[in-house]
Amino acid sequence: AAPIGSGKTSLLSEWHRRLDERKDEYRTTWITVDGEDCDKARFWRHFLAALARIIPELNEDHFFALYGQDPKAFYHELSNFLYRSIEGDRTVPVIFIDNLDAAPSLFIAEILGFIGEYLPKRFHVIAAGAHFPAKCIQVNRRNDVCFFPYEKLAFSQEETTVITRYVVKTSDVEKIAATLQAITEGWITGVRSCIEAISHGVISSDQDQY
Secondary structure: OOOOOOOHHHHHHHHHHHHHOOOOOEEEEEEEOOHHHHOHHHHHHHHHHHHHHHOOOOOHHHHHHHHHHOHHHHHHHHHHHHHHHOOOOOOEEEEEEEOHHHOOHHHHHHHHHHHHHOOOOOOEEEEOOOOOOHHHHOOOOOOOOOOOOHHHHEOOHHHHHHHHHHHOOOOOHHHHHHHHHHHHOOEHHHHHHHHHHHHOOOOOOOOOOO
């Protein structure tokens, strides 16, 4: 969890790209939650579609209909299916869920509850959002949730200076780097956007446009 504009989606996209290149080791899929996903059925429809991209034999219509009839039975049957689907397969399924906090808190609890209690342990889920209420995190019973501190999404002043040196070849590079740090608060997306703009000549390093 990290503030809006801190680079969560950029980080997830980079992780997704790198893992997707290693198809002999990983199977990756992606879901972006939006305001309309407050409708639980709509979210689970998208979740099933994402699973089908890495497990083609999954029958989306069957499981979606089952969810509408009996959510508990849906969880159990989908879990059993997923366990069977990975038997004999050495690749690691990875599900990326971006903007998860767009869903209501109780719905986040349901999603994380399914992940923690029913999803096979070999499946990895990487979720990002501006915030996750503590009561939602506690529903996970596997005790294997790993938090990526949002501070790691921000560069230190020293790191911003090092990066700035790559594109700014003037004596006032430290002053420029300090200005970038102050404006962006070190958030990776902001620093990178400014550096790329300078390197491509969109803005000049001696201008206060950034």
